[in-house]
Amino acid sequence: MSTILEVTDLRKSYAGVHALDGVSFAVEAGSVTGLIGPNGSGKSTAIDCISGFQKRDGGRIVLAGNDISGQPAHHIARAGLMRTFQTVRIYERLSLRDNLAIATQQFDPATWVDEFFRTRRYRLAVDAAETRARQLVELIGLQRYYDVETGILSYGQKKLVALAAALMPHPKIVVLDEPVAGVNPSRIREIEVALAELNRAGETFLIVEHNVEFITNLCHQVIVLDQGRKLAEGTAHDIHHDPRVLEAYLGMTPEMAAAEMRGAA
Ligand SMILES: Nc1ncnc2c1ncn2[C@@H]1O[C@H](COP(=O)(O)OP(=O)(O)OP(=O)(O)O)[C@@H](O)[C@H]1O
Ligand SMILES: [Mg+2]
Incomplete structure (x- = not known):
C-alpha cells in the first residue's frame, strides 16, 4: 500500500486555543481511515485545514506526492482531495442524474467553445461522465432514483448523493464530515454498505464520525484526537x-477503562 495523504505537524489556534497542536498522520491509498475524538478535540479543524477551507498556522499536507499546504480549497479539489459537509449540499430540485452531471462540470476539460460546437472532446467528456455517474449510482444503491428529483429522497439518501457528487471527478481521496450525523438510525447501515462498496471499487476515504460502531465496521485504521493532539492510532480493535482512548473518548477513569477492557476481552 502507498500513502495517498500525509499530514505532518498540523497546527491551528483560534485566539489562543490550540485547536490543533502538531498533528501528524497518514492515509493509505485504498483505505478507509477514521478520525475520531471527543467534542472539541480538533477533528473538524483538521479536515477544514486539510481541504483548504481554513488557513492552517503550520504543518505540511502532501497529497499523492504534491505539497498542497496552504493552497485554496478549489486547488486542493483539483489536485484530487474532495470533501463532503456535515449538512447536505445538493440541488434538491434537480434529478440525481443532473446533480452528478453538474458535479463534473467544474473539473472537466471541455470548454464552452467545445460545448457550443458539440466537439468530439465535449461528447467524450459527457459520455465519460454519464458512465461514471451510472457506476456510482449503482454502488450507492440509488439506481431507482436516477431520474427523480433529489428533494424527495431521505436525508441519508441525500448524503449519498452528495458523496457520489464528490466522487464524480475521480478524486484520489474523499474526506467525509460526519456522514451519518442526523441520519435515521435505520438508514445508517445503507450508508455503511455504500461506503464499503465504493471502497471495494477502489475509493479512499477519510471519515470524521462520532458513531463508533460505524467507524469500527468500516475503518482499516483509526486515528484518535484529543485536545488537538493525536492520542492513538491503529485498527479499531x-x-x-x-x-488512554477509553479514558479520553468515553470520559472513563483509568480504573473504569480497565474494567471495561476486562469486560471486552
Ligand atoms: N471558529 C472558531 N473560533 C474559535 N474557536 C474555535 C473555532 N472553531 C473551533 N474552535 C475551537 O477549537 C477546538 C477544536 O474544535 P473542532 O470544531 O475542530 O472540534 P471537533 O473535534 O470537530 O469537535 P466536535 O466533535 O464537537 O465537532 C475547540 O476548542 C473549539 O472550541
Ligand atoms: Mg466537528
Missing part, C-alpha cells in the same frame, strides 16, 4: 483496547 487496537483503539477499543487502548485505555
Whole structure:
C-alpha cells in the first residue's frame, strides 16, 4: 500500500486555543481511515485545514506526492482531495442524474467553445461522465432514483448523493464530515454498505464520525484526537483496547477503562 495523504505537524489556534497542536498522520491509498475524538478535540479543524477551507498556522499536507499546504480549497479539489459537509449540499430540485452531471462540470476539460460546437472532446467528456455517474449510482444503491428529483429522497439518501457528487471527478481521496450525523438510525447501515462498496471499487476515504460502531465496521485504521493532539492510532480493535482512548473518548477513569477492557476481552 502507498500513502495517498500525509499530514505532518498540523497546527491551528483560534485566539489562543490550540485547536490543533502538531498533528501528524497518514492515509493509505485504498483505505478507509477514521478520525475520531471527543467534542472539541480538533477533528473538524483538521479536515477544514486539510481541504483548504481554513488557513492552517503550520504543518505540511502532501497529497499523492504534491505539497498542497496552504493552497485554496478549489486547488486542493483539483489536485484530487474532495470533501463532503456535515449538512447536505445538493440541488434538491434537480434529478440525481443532473446533480452528478453538474458535479463534473467544474473539473472537466471541455470548454464552452467545445460545448457550443458539440466537439468530439465535449461528447467524450459527457459520455465519460454519464458512465461514471451510472457506476456510482449503482454502488450507492440509488439506481431507482436516477431520474427523480433529489428533494424527495431521505436525508441519508441525500448524503449519498452528495458523496457520489464528490466522487464524480475521480478524486484520489474523499474526506467525509460526519456522514451519518442526523441520519435515521435505520438508514445508517445503507450508508455503511455504500461506503464499503465504493471502497471495494477502489475509493479512499477519510471519515470524521462520532458513531463508533460505524467507524469500527468500516475503518482499516483509526486515528484518535484529543485536545488537538493525536492520542492513538491503529485498527479499531487496537483503539477499543487502548485505555488512554477509553479514558479520553468515553470520559472513563483509568480504573473504569480497565474494567471495561476486562469486560471486552
Ligand atoms: N471558529 C472558531 N473560533 C474559535 N474557536 C474555535 C473555532 N472553531 C473551533 N474552535 C475551537 O477549537 C477546538 C477544536 O474544535 P473542532 O470544531 O475542530 O472540534 P471537533 O473535534 O470537530 O469537535 P466536535 O466533535 O464537537 O465537532 C475547540 O476548542 C473549539 O472550541
Ligand atoms: Mg466537528
